[in-house]
Amino acid sequence: MFSSIRWRILIPFTVITMLSFIGLGIYLSEISFQTQLGSLETRLTENSQIISEILAAKLIGDPEKGDLSEQARRFASITGARVTIIDNAGVVLGESDLDAAEMENHLNRPEIQEAISKGAGSSQRYSETVKFEMLYVAVPISVAGEQLGFSRLALPLEEIIESRNQYRQTIIIASLATGGIAAALGFIIASLGTKPIRDLTQEAEDMAELEQISSLPIHNGQEVRQLTKAFNILVEKLQFQIQSLRNERSTLNAILRQMTDGVLITDENGNVILMNRASKKMFPPPEESSSKPSLAAVLRQHDLIEIWRQCATTQKVQSTTIELPRSGLLINSIAIPLGRDLPGHVLMLFQDLTQIRKLETIRRDFISNISHELRTPLASLKALTETLSAGALEDPPAARRFLYRMETEVDALTQMVSELLELSRIESDQVPLKLKPVSPKKLLVKAKERLGAQAERKGLEIKVEYQNKLPKVLADKTRLGQVLVNLIHNAIKFTPEGGKVTLSASQDQDMIHFSVSDTGIGIPAEDLTRIFERFYKTDPARSGAGTGLGLAIARHLVESHDGRIWAESTPGQGSTITFSIPALPAKS
Numbered sequence: 129m130f131s132s133i134r135w136r137i138l139i140p141f142t143v144i145t146m147l148s149f150i151g152l153g154i155y156l157s158e159i160s161f162q163t164q165l166g167s168l169e170t171r172l173t174e175n176s177q178i179i180s181e182i183l184a185a186k187l188i189g190d191p192e193k194g195d196l197s198e199q200a201r202r203f204a205s206i207t208g209a210r211v212t213i214i215d216n217a218g219v220v221l222g223e224s225d226l227d228a229a230e231m232e233n234h235l236n237r238p239e240i241q242e243a244i245s246k247g248a249g250s251s252q253r254y255s256e257t258v259k260f261e262m263l264y265v266a267v268p269i270s271v272a273g274e275q276l277g278f279s280r281l282a283l284p285l286e287e288i289i290e291s292r293n294q295y296r297q298t299i300i301i302a303s304l305a306t307g308g309i310a311a312a313l314g315f316i317i318a319s320l321g322t323k324p325i326r327d328l329t330q331e332a333e334d335m336a337e338l339e340q341i342s343s344l345p346i347h348n349g350q351e352v353r354q355l356t357k358a359f360n361i362l363v364e365k366l367q368f369q370i371q372s373l374r375n376e377r378s379t380l381n382a383i384l385r386q387m388t389d390g391v392l393i394t395d396e397n398g399n400v401i402l403m404n405r406a407s408k409k410m411f412p413p414p415e416e417s418s419s420k421p422s423l424a425a426v427l428r429q430h431d432l433i434e435i436w437r438q439c440a441t442t443q444k445v446q447s448t449t450i451e452l453p454r455s456g457l458l459i460n461s462i463a464i465p466l467g468r469d470l471p472g473h474v475l476m477l478f479q480d481l482t483q484i485r486k487l488e489t490i491r492r493d494f495i496s497n498i499s500h501e502l503r504t505p506l507a508s509l510k511a512l513t514e515t516l517s518a519g520a521l522e523d524p525p526a527a528r529r530f531l532y533r534m535e536t537e538v539d540a541l542t543q544m545v546s547e548l549l550e551l552s553r554i555e556s557d558q559v560p561l562k563l564k565p566v567s568p569k570k571l572l573v574k575a576k577e578r579l580g581a582q583a584e585r586k587g588l589e590i591k592v593e594y595q596n597k598l599p600k601v602l603a604d605k606t607r608l609g610q611v612l613v614n615l616i617h618n619a620i621k622f623t624p625e626g627g628k629v630t631l632s633a634s635q636d637q638d639m640i641h642f643s644v645s646d647t648g649i650g651i652p653a654e655d656l657t658r659i660f661e662r663f664y665k666t667d668p669a670r671s672g673a674g675t676g677l678g679l680a681i682a683r684h685l686v687e688s689h690d691g692r693i694w695a696e697s698t699p700g701q702g703s704t705i706t707f708s709i710p711a712l713p714a715k716s
Contacts, residue, residue, distance in 0.1 A: 137314065141311075141314045142310050142311040145307055149299065149303035150300055150303045152299075153295070153300065153303065154299065161289075161292040164291075165252070165263065169265060172207075172265035172283060173248055173250070175207045175281055176265050176266065176267040176279050176280065179203050179207075179211065180267045180270070180278075180279045195229075196228075197223055197227075198222070199213070199222055200212065200222035200224040200228075203224065204225070208283075209282060210224055210225050210282040211224040211279070211281055212224070213277065214234050214240065214279075215278075216277055218234045219233060220233075221277065234280075237251065237264070237266070237280075238253075239280065240278055240280070242266070243268050243278055247268065248265070250263065250264060251264045261284065262282045263282065263284075263285055264280060264281075266278050325355075385404065387404055388480070389478060389479050390411070390476075391406070391475070391476075391478075392404075392423075393466075393470075393473060393474070395472065396471070396472025399420040399421065399422055401473075406478070410455070410478055411478075413425075432459075436463050438463075439463035447462045448460075449481065453687070453692075458482045458485040459480060459481065460479040460481050461477065461479075463476050505537040505538075505541050512534050561603075561604040561688060563604055564603070566600055566601055566603045566605045567600055568594060568640055571603075571605060571608055571642070572632075572633055575612035575631065576590055576631060578609075579613060579617060586620060586623075586625060587626055588623055588626070588629055589628045589629070590630075590631070591629070591630045592630075592632075593630060595633065595634050598711075599640070599711040599713075601712060603689055608709075610682075611682040611686060612644070614681065615679075615705050616644055617678065618678060618705075620646075622649050623646040627648060629645070630644075635711060636708070638710060638711055640708060641706055643704055643705070644705050645702060646702050646703055647701070648702055648703065650699035650701055651697040651699070656696070660679045660683040661680060686707045689709045689710075690709065690710055691710070692708060
């Protein structure tokens, strides 16, 4: 309210008027009071001098002096004032209103001290005796230059103080009334003076509300007319600029909609101000997001946020390639500073390399992994058939032994093909999960029961450890059991006789961690990040049995449960493979 011109004119005008009247009234009342006070003091001084002359003869002729209260009362009846007669030592010799004998020494009274030094003294103070403000005047009693005492007269100031207060009250009431009239007149004048400006403002607000810009009508009044003309010139320029911006925006939106690459722009605070359709498919915005969500809330990927931060800091192009864990997309991201055009803004491009990666993976897996895995059994089968063709068929015991080895190699090939088909079905989401609440303890116990006999045959100890009162997990117990069996099978295979395999489950915030630890040969550090790839085997395992698909199957099954899996190992001391999946929330 006080920011409007009308009120900024009215309020100071009214306040100044009222303060001026009140200040003038107080000043005049104080002058009147001082005038009355001076007149009263003069009258008391004159009366006190007369009394002093009368008492001089009495005091000089009466060495004993005695009680002069009777004379004080007689003087008081004549002057209409309180009269006090005091000797040089300050002793009260006579008092018109009180008992002189009970009164204290008056030598230190201000008016007495002033009378001693200046020949006459006065003082204005509150009297504890009579309980109101008094004016005291004292004059020395002297004979032939000899000071015999003092005569003091006093009158209450109640009447003139009350007169001053009434005068001030009248002035304040008159000032308030004048201020009210001034406020009313000021309001009318300010309203009439600012009405064209308010009308102009309302018309501009109406246009803004309707989102239509048009020229304003010309108002009367030179200043407002000039303002309206200047505003209309500005409107014409804005209309031209807005139309140009609309055309550019339509062109840009059409290009962005048709782009298969994701485009995202952030402002200087890291808030997303533009996303095209392709980027929204890659990074769906939060359901309850503001008009400018933060980059972290949209991308939810540390690597992408980091290249944005480096780009914003160094003002240089940054790039990285990551795989989105939920969607499985392989994204090549490029962060470009927009420099002088939009200072502090960063353009991020997202290229979907998923299909290219899939094609490369298929080619690499088929040529490298399959050929590697098939080489050994096929070579063995070829050698065995050549041996049989060379005459081993004539030796029945040798023929049976070779046929048994051929059957083993064929079984290995059959297992590999079966696991490839299983992995392919899992990756293509052709294996639906039957999710039900499952106890982590039961999963561990059942997995131990399935492989307990195998561990005993190899001379290994297998243990189960878990925290008490673990919450259940929402999982497909068959598939999660398959993950545990694969991990335990690997632990048994690579742990020497006399070793130990430990199955454990624990809770960390809202996740349940399942771990399989062994005291086996361990995994080299350079292989830890690759053991979950298809067909990948660490060097110590290449001469053993297995297809290298078990951990890849385990990884995909864990990720299908919204979890993750990782490995930790110290070569020669053992390994620990852990996977975590969300715990079911506790019932409230």
